[in-house]
Amino acid sequence: MKLTILGCYAATPRTFTNPTSQILEIKNRLFLIDCGEGTQVQLRRNKIKFSKINHIFISHLHGDHFFGLIGLISTFSLLNRTTDLHVHGPKGIKEIIMLQLRLSNSWTNYDLFFHELDSKESEIIFEDDKVTVKTIPLKHRVYTNGFLFEEKIGERKLNLDAVQNYEIDSCYYQKIKNGKDITLEDGKIIENEQLSFDPIPAKSYAFCSDTVYHEDVITIIKNADVLYHEATFLDSEENLASKTLHCTAKQAATIALKSNVKQLILGHYSTRYENIEMFKEEAITIFPEILLADDGKSFEF
Template identity: 80%
Template sequence: MKLTILGCYAATPRSFTNPTSQVLDIKNRLFLIDCGEGTQVQLRKNKLKFSKINHIFISHLHGDHFFGLIGLISTFALLGRITDLHVFGPKGIKEIIEMQLRLSNSWTNYKLLFHELESNESETIFEDEKVIVKTIPLKHRVYTNGFLFQEKTGDRLLDFKAVQNFEIDKCYYQNIKKGKDINLEDGRVIENAKLTFDPIAPMSYAFCSDTKYYESIIPIIKEVDVLYHESTFLDSEEALAGKTMHSTAKEAAKIALKANVKQLLLGHYSTRYATIDLFKEEAQTIFAAVLLTDDGKVFEF
């Protein structure tokens, strides 16, 4: 599982920082999560293939989380894209984008499919044979969702020494990896457990931005491998965090601790602070396994 941070700062872009956008590479799927202004430039800087992005997830309709979307959609068309593009986001995202396309007479030559979200309960919004994506209802000034990305358990792993010892033909390998026992020509039945190892443990990633401190998300993100949680402010601005319905670094750490996650990533920093190291220092007073996101940073889990 690989995460590329395209932008992770709050509010407005600056010459050296970008608003929220990140790319999750999981099971060879490339998911774009939020699309702040400048996202397509950051995609180029980080050498990520535009053509591999078929699903975009927008958390909410504040500009620093989706103002880059219309530009990316238009660029896809200019590049001759023909593959369907799926956009998941709050109700209203379709109207906003289609109005811009209509008034600029810039309709796409590929299918642009919107999946508008309205539920206040967690729901499955994407699923294929390898990955499932669920919403994480958050508490912000407008309707907002985080997203939980979960790998499905893969095939069992072949014990090559065992299958060779039993002289099992390669044509049976796929069935063995699917967990089936094997009947040999001499009548023996070889149990699958003697031919395979357990599959690699599936990974999970939870994206939570923007939100006030909100314990209702804990059952949804319980024991995830990696949690990205917004940390707009430090504890000294706790009152401002409450007023704007954002979180502090310490509050993000409390959520990570109560959810028993393996790793916490902080982001969505206010630009009022001289260094983002302060966020890590504050969070680690509550939860030890803290990493800081930053524009262009890549995490491999």
């Protein structure tokens, strides 16, 4: 699992900082999460293959999270994309995109599917053989969802020494990987644990932005490997955070602690702060495993 931060600053794009957008790579799939203005340039700058993005998840309809979407959709056309593109986001996103395509007398040369969200409960919105994506209902000034990306547990790993030792034919290997016991020709049953190793543990990534301090997310993201949680303000601006339905670094760390996640990545910093290290200093007093997002930074886990 690899996370590339394309932008992690609140509000307006600036010369050297970008609004929210990130690429999550899981099991060779690329998911784009949010798409602030300039995302397509950040994709190029970070050498992300446009053609590998098939699913885009938009948390909410504030500009710093989706103003880059129409440009990216248009650019996909100019790049002669033919693969389907799926956009998951709040009700209304389809109208915004289709209106602009219609008025510019443009159309995509690929199929564009909108999956509009309006549920206030967590729901599965994507699933294939390797990955599940669930919404994390958040509490902000407009309808907002975070997203929980979970790998599915893979096959067991073959213990090559053991299978050769028992002279087991390779046609049984898939059965062993699926967790089944094997009966030898002499009728002896070999338990699966003797022939295979546990699969690589499934990882999970929770994206929570934008939201006020909201403990309802805890049951959904419980025990996640990595949590990205917005920390727009520092504790000194806690009043402003409450008023604008954002969080402080301290509050993000409290959610991480109570959710028992392994690591917390902070982001969505207000551009009023010159030094983002202060966010880490504040959060680490509550929760030890703090990482700071920054534009162009990648995390592998």
